[in-house]
Amino acid sequence: MDHPNTIEAEKLVREFKKGPRAVDGIDLHVDAGEIYGFLGPNGAGKSTTVLMLTTLLPPTAGAARVGGYDVVREGPQVRANIGAALQEAALDPLLTGREHLRLQAALQALPREERGPRAAELLDRVGLTEAADRKVRGYSGGMKRRLDLAMALVHRPRILFLDEPTTGLDVQSRTALWDEVGRLAREDGVTVFLTTQYLEEADVLADRVGIIDHGRIVAEGTPDALKAEIGRPTVEVIPLGEDGRGPVAAVLERFGTLVPSSRGIAVRLEGGEAGLAEVVRALDAAGVHVAQLELHSPSLDDVFLAKTGRSLEGHGAE
Amino acid sequence: MRNLSVARAVAWRTLHNVFTNPGLVIPQLAFPLFFFTAFAGGLSHIHDVRGFAYPEGYTAFQFVFVLLQSAAFGGVFTGFGIARDFETGFARRLLLAAPHRTGIVSGYALAALCRWLVTAAFLTCVAFAVGMKVGGHGVDLPALYLLAALVNAAAILWACGVAMRLRSMQAGPIMQMPVFLVLFFAPVYVPLGLLTGWIHAVALVNPLTRVLEAGRGFVAGSPTEVAAAYGAAAGLAVLFSLWAVRGLRKAEAAG
Numbered sequence: 409m410d411h412p413n414t415i416e417a418e419k420l421v422r423e424f425k426k427g428p429r430a431v432d433g434i435d436l437h438v439d440a441g442e443i444y445g446f447l448g449p450n451g452a453g454k455s456t457t458v459l460m461l462t463t464l465l466p467p468t469a470g471a472a473r474v475g476g477y478d479v480v481r482e483g484p485q486v487r488a489n490i491g492a493a494l495q496e497a498a499l500d501p502l503l504t505g506r507e508h509l510r511l512q513a514a515l516q517a518l519p520r521e522e523r524g525p526r527a528a529e530l531l532d533r534v535g536l537t538e539a540a541d542r543k544v545r546g547y548s549g550g551m552k553r554r555l556d557l558a559m560a561l562v563h564r565p566r567i568l569f570l571d572e573p574t575t576g577l578d579v580q581s582r583t584a585l586w587d588e589v590g591r592l593a594r595e596d597g598v599t600v601f602l603t604t605q606y607l608e609e610a611d612v613l614a615d616r617v618g619i620i621d622h623g624r625i626v627a628e629g630t631p632d633a634l635k636a637e638i639g640r641p642t643v644e645v646i647p648l649g650e651d652g653r654g655p656v657a658a659v660l661e662r663f664g665t666l667v668p669s670s671r672g673i674a675v676r677l678e679g680g681e682a683g684l685a686e687v688v689r690a691l692d693a694a695g696v697h698v699a700q701l702e703l704h705s706p707s708l709d710d711v712f713l714a715k716t717g718r719s720l721e722g723h724g725a726e
Numbered sequence: 727m728r729n730l731s732v733a734r735a736v737a738w739r740t741l742h743n744v745f746t747n748p749g750l751v752i753p754q755l756a757f758p759l760f761f762f763t764a765f766a767g768g769l770s771h772i773h774d775v776r777g778f779a780y781p782e783g784y785t786a787f788q789f790v791f792v793l794l795q796s797a798a799f800g801g802v803f804t805g806f807g808i809a810r811d812f813e814t815g816f817a818r819r820l821l822l823a824a825p826h827r828t829g830i831v832s833g834y835a836l837a838a839l840c841r842w843l844v845t846a847a848f849l850t851c852v853a854f855a856v857g858m859k860v861g862g863h864g865v866d867l868p869a870l871y872l873l874a875a876l877v878n879a880a881a882i883l884w885a886c887g888v889a890m891r892l893r894s895m896q897a898g899p900i901m902q903m904p905v906f907l908v909l910f911f912a913p914v915y916v917p918l919g920l921l922t923g924w925i926h927a928v929a930l931v932n933p934l935t936r937v938l939e940a941g942r943g944f945v946a947g948s949p950t951e952v953a954a955a956y957g958a959a960a961g962l963a964v965l966f967s968l969w970a971v972r973g974l975r976k977a978e979a980a981g
Contacts, residue, residue, distance in 0.1 A: 464822060465981030484728075484825040492822055498815030502743045514735035515823040517728045559823075 411476030411489070413440035413566040413599040415461060420470035422456050430456040432623035433470065438601060438616075443593045445614030445631075446603040447708065453623040454603040455495055458571045461601065462492045475567050488516070491560030492569040497552040501545035505536050505555050508544065509562055516563035530558040535584065550581035557585065561592075567599045568592065574609060586613055607708040619712055626715040635706040639714075640664070641681050642704045646672035648697035655696045663687055672700070681705065729829040736820060736833025740807060741840055754803065754841065758796040758849050762788060766856075769915060777920055782859045782946050789853045790870065790941040791914055793846060794934070797878035798905050800842035805885020805901045808834055812893035812977070821978065831886055831970050838882035839875060846871060862947020869952075870944040873937055876959035881905055883966035890973030893980065912938050933958035 415438035422431040431453040438444040448454050459465035461474055463483040472479045475489040499508060509527035518526060531540045534554040544552060553573060560568060570589065574582040590613060592598040604610050610617050611631050619627040619634075627634055643663070647656045653673060660666060660675040663683050667674045677683040684703055691698055744750045766788035773784035780787045811817040820830050860867060885901040892900065912934040913921055921929055929935045940955030 459981050462822060464818060464978075466979055487822065488825045494815075494818065494822075496815055498819050500739065500743070500816055502747060503739065507742070511735055511739050512823055514738070515732055515820065516825070517731035559819075 413475060413597070414438060415444070415472075415474050415567065415599065415601055417457075417461070417472040418470055420457070420460060420472055421468045422453075422460055422465065423468045429623050431460070431467075434620070434623070434625050436472075436618065436625075438599060440599055441593060441597045442615045443589065443600040443602060443613050445610035445617040446601065446620060447605070447607070447610045447617055447712070448603075448620035449605065452620045454620055455571055456623075457620070458492070458494070458569050458601070458603055462490060462494075462569050463487055488563070489565060490567045490569060491563070491565035493553070493556040493560045493571065493573055494569075495571045495575070497556035499544045499547075499552055499555065502543060504541050504543055505531060505547070505551075505558075506540040508555060508559055512559045512562045518563060526562060530561055533561075534558045534588065550577050553577060553581065553585065557588065564596075565598065567601070570600065570602045572603055572605065574604070574606065582609075589613060607712075611708055617708065619708075619715060621712075621716045627711060631708060634708065634711045636680075637711070639706050639710070640676050640678065641684075641706065642667060642674050642676050643684060643687050644669050644672055644674040644702045644704060645687075645691070645698055646700040648699045652696055652698075655694055656691070656698070659690045659694050659696060660687065662690065674704075729826040729832065732824040732826055732829025733832035733836055736824075736830050737836035737840065740804065740834065740837035743807070744837075744841055745844075754800070754845055755848050757799070758792050758845055759852060761795060762792040762849060762852065765792065765915070772915055775916065775920065778916060780917065780942065780946065782861055785853065785856060785858045786860065786945050787942060789849070789858055790945055791909075791912075791938060793849060793870070793874050794877055794938060794941060795909055796845045796849060797842050797874040798881040798909060799902075800845055801838045801878045801881025801883075802885045802901050802905050804834055804838035804841060804882050805889050806895070806898055808886055808889035809893065809895050809897045809901075812889065813895050817893070817977070827974060827978065828971060831883070831967075831974055834886055835879055835882050839878055842875070842878045846874065860945055860947070862944065862949075866944040866947055866949065869949070870941045873941055873944075873955060873959055876956070876963050877934075877937060880959060880962035880966050883963060883970040887966060887969035887973035890970070890977040893977060908932060908934050914938075917942075933962060 415436060417434055417436040419433045419435065420431055421429060421433050423429050434457065446454050446457065456465065460467050461472055461479060463479050463486050466480055474486045477485040477489070479486055503511065506527050509530060510523050513523040513526055531537045534557060536551060536554055536558070539547065539551060544555065547555065557573065574585055577585065589600055593600050602613060614631060616629060617631050617634060618625050645656050645660060647653055657666060657673045660673055663686065664675045664678040667676050681703065766785045770784045772778065821827060824830055888897050888901045911925070911928045911932050913929050918929055918935060918939060936951050936954040936958045940949065940951045943950035
């Protein structure tokens with residue numbers, strides 16, 4: 409029987425006692441080798457979804473298959489095929505980084521002779537070789553996250569779950585982790601299910617994004633498609649002098665509908681971002697002097713705002 | 727095979743933490759030694775009470791109790807570690823990494839047994855060093871250790887079930903108190919025949935009384951109530967293994 413590296417959920421529900429529906433009937437399909445970004449604010453249901461898909465929490469209703477295995481009936485097979493780095497990197501402060509990896513390898517029943525070399529390989533890959541034999545109580549947050557990722561990869565999983573993997577990391581660590589996740593999907597064909605509250609992270613990494621709010625998926629698609637869905641980019645022009653406003657507006661209205669702007673004159677480009685070059689050429693041809701010109705592309709936050717009526721920026725971790 | 731691998735990994739990690747951490751290993755050895763010294767040394771004149779007929783002396787009489795006590799509390803202390811693993815989130819890592827989760831329970835039980843074997847060896851050396859006399863044949867003493875190992879298994883499985891239900895260090899007293907009561911409602915200081923009143927009635931039905939009497943019989947070289955003792959210890963171990971596995975299922979359901 410063929411077991412693809414896919415993640416599928418159908419009407420997945422999780423209710424907690426005396427609490428609301430944390431996940432309220434979501435449907436998911438993540439293709440093999442795809443990086444799927446699961447985006448949402450605090451308490452939206454991202455982590456609960458991950459817990460169900462990784463067999464750590466049974467669903468109240470609905471069904472899910474991970475790697476072709478049912479998360480309720482075939483938990484051992486699911487766990488054998490997935491790796492997961494959860495929101496809090498729960499590590500044992502009394503073990504070293506290398507010991508953690510060897511422990512994980514033993515839990516996954518890797519042959520004894522493979523455990524040492526595999527640990528060394530992963531420590532090197534996540535840049536922890538020098539700290540490998542230090543107890544993790546002395547590790548920084550970034551080092552713990554990287555070790556957590558390495559532990560998730562010990563048994564060469566086909567599917568990887570990363571629950572807010574870069575929360576609290578500095579820019580350098582975040583970029584290194586993005587590179588590694590991207591490499592895993594591109595080179596190793598690993599399917600990645602990534603929850604995040606960072607719009608940039610979803611934008612940079614994810615092939616497709618699902619936006620969850622109040623336990624329901626409110627939007628899904630590629631980042632570009634989602635952004636295009638809610639509107640076209642806007643060009644905002646600030647003329648050099650006050651008397652330039654009229655000529656600038658006359659040029660810009662040829663490219664789309666003028667929209668309000670507090671600083672200058674703005675137009676929503678009918679032709680999309682490709683129209684920017686023509687705008688610049690037209691302003692130049694009209695002899696208009698421009699102090700500043702900015703292209704505003706719709707962001708995933710704009711998408712979130714459009715779909716939920718709230719902004720995602722500024723929300724803390726779930 | 728995978729279950730065994732999980733059990734060995736969990737046991738290795740527990741033992742590694744205990745034996746590389748003086749704060750955990752010293753109490754494990756010091757407490758039984760303290761009880762042994764206090765009971766066998768400080769109360770040695772109890773042996774002179776009329777009707778107290780134990781041929782190997784009060785040191786051997788108390789050694790059996792302290793050995794069984796160390797087996798029971800060795801299990802409970804390992805249970806504290808399980809509760810801590812849930813509180814810190816490490817248990818979730820084990821639940822996620824282990825394809826077969828019953829191996830986690832087996833691993834904690836294996837760790838508790840290995841932990842206790844070290845304590846038992848230490849206590850035995852001390853007991854012989856202070857002149858404990860042992861009667862009978864060579865098989866009697868190993869039979870006592872086997873009985874104690876069953877007590878250890880029952881205790882860790884009890885504690886494991888509690889830890890997995892409550893998933894908090896606050897479960898500690900709940901793990902400890904029943905074990906403490908069962909131990910001290912047995913004939914600790916004098917043989918069962920010398921107890922009177924309600925404590926005699928309670929001790930009579932206490933399953934640990936059978937274990938204690940049989941253990942003292944082994945050390946004296948005159949085994950008594952062996953089948954009842956093994957039956958009680960093994961019965962508790964089986965009962966609490968079901969309790970622990972049900973606890974594991976509850977922990978899984980709680981996420």
